[in-house]
Amino acid sequence: MAFFNIRKPRQFEYKPRFYDPKKEELENLKKKYGQIEGESYSRRINFRNAMQEKKDEKMKAIYRTAYASMPLPSYIYAHEEANLTKEQRSMIRNWTGVRPK
Numbered sequence: 001m002a003f004f005n006i007r008k009p010r011q012f013e014y015k016p017r018f019y020d021p022k023k024e025e026l027e028n029l030k031k032k033y034g035q036i037e038g039e040s041y042s043r044r045i046n047f048r049n050a051m052q053e054k055k056d057e058k059m060k061a062i063y064r065t066a067y068a069s070m071p072l073p074s075y076i077y078a079h080e081e082a083n084l085t086k087e088q089r090s091m092i093r094n095w096t097g098v099r100p101k
Contacts, residue, residue, distance in 0.1 A: 063098040 029046040066089060071082045084092075093099075 059096040060098055063093060063096045066092040 026046070029050055033046050033049060066084065071079075071084070076083050
């Protein structure tokens with residue numbers, strides 16, 4: 001004789017999927033740059049291009065920061081010596097390799 005109605009646990013139809021972020025990134029690069037003969041050669045070329053693009057974007061971000069918002073105007077108000085000179089800005093521009101349009 002049972003005093004309590006014990007329920008069975010819920011059953012879900014859960015099917016785990018394997019997710020490989022490297023494979024997905026490789027597929028995106030293949031779509032972006034196209035297929036080249038020889039799979040390993042293609043991977044090497046795409047990887048180099050992708051890394052170069054990331055590097056270029058970071059350098060552009062450094063350049064934009066130095067010319068647009070570095071240092072903050074409120075900080076310059078309190079610390080006049082923090083203002084970048086034209087020579088310092090040109091040094092940053094040369095270091096990043098970004099040329100103004």
